[in-house]
């Protein structure tokens with residue numbers, strides 16, 4: 251069945267006291283006190299956020315690896331999840347195309363560029379119907395689902411549970427919220443970030459495209475949101491000459 255193109259993303263698991271846990275990890279590195287005392291005494295949010303920002307900005311990333319979060323994700327294409335599974339510090343459990351047979355028209359996502367063009371959209375939908383018929387023909391002929399799936403397209407809808415630590419989530423947000431990332435994974439990662447920020451607003455400054463975090467763009471084709479690194483270097487050289 252044709253879908254509404256919006257990833258469905260829900261945060262299903264996160265530790266309690268995320269901020270205090272990260273703060274305790276940060277503070278433990280610079281304190282003679284026992285971590286449990288640091289944890290129990292931590293109650294000044296401003297002080298905690300200040301230290302965390304200093305520690306993360308200095309690249310001391312182990313401190314944010316103690317936080318593990320899990321998301322339930324559905325209504326995304328296999329093309330989209332194929333990109334997510336390239337991230338090596340994540341854990342995935344994805345709907346199997348071996349054990350779950352498609353019945354009738356399989357669910358699929360229509361890319362917005364095709365969705366916006368009525369003529370191409372109709373062709374796309376017709377083609378999905380033809381693929382579905384072919385898939386069914388193979389299954390009916392006794393071909394196992396694990397082989398019949400060979401005809402299914404990248405647009406096939408899928409679902410997964412995805413878990414990762416905070417360091418990896420920040421890394422993924424920095425890469426995949428960038429306007430150079432493909433639209434669907436951008437929407438999915440935005441859904442993950444928004445769901446977590448709704449419960450942990452202090453993470454908002456970190457769950458942003460890399461240019462927001464670092465103040466410059468390192469992409470070949472920049473969207474212009476931030477200056478390119480060379481532009482900043484040239485500007486700094488010009489100031490040095492003055």
Ligand SMILES: Cc1cc2nc3c(=O)[nH]c(=O)nc-3n(C[C@H](O)[C@H](O)[C@H](O)COP(=O)(O)OP(=O)(O)OC[C@H]3O[C@@H](n4cnc5c(N)ncnc54)[C@H](O)[C@@H]3O)c2cc1C
Nearest residue numbers: 333335336337338339340418421422425426428430431432
């Ligand atoms: C806009 C965009 C376009 C892309 N286009 C393509 C493409 O055309 N073709 C393609 O194949 N891929 C493409 N990719 C995927 C990309 O090459 C990475 O595989 C993917 O983004 C995972 O990123 P990562 O390796 O930084 O992160 P992760 O796998 O999430 O790892 C996080 C960090 O851990 C460290 N790390 C992990 N594993 C290792 C290791 N083995 N050795 C050393 N350090 C490690 C690195 O510092 C890494 O940045 C694209 C990604 C983006 C964002």
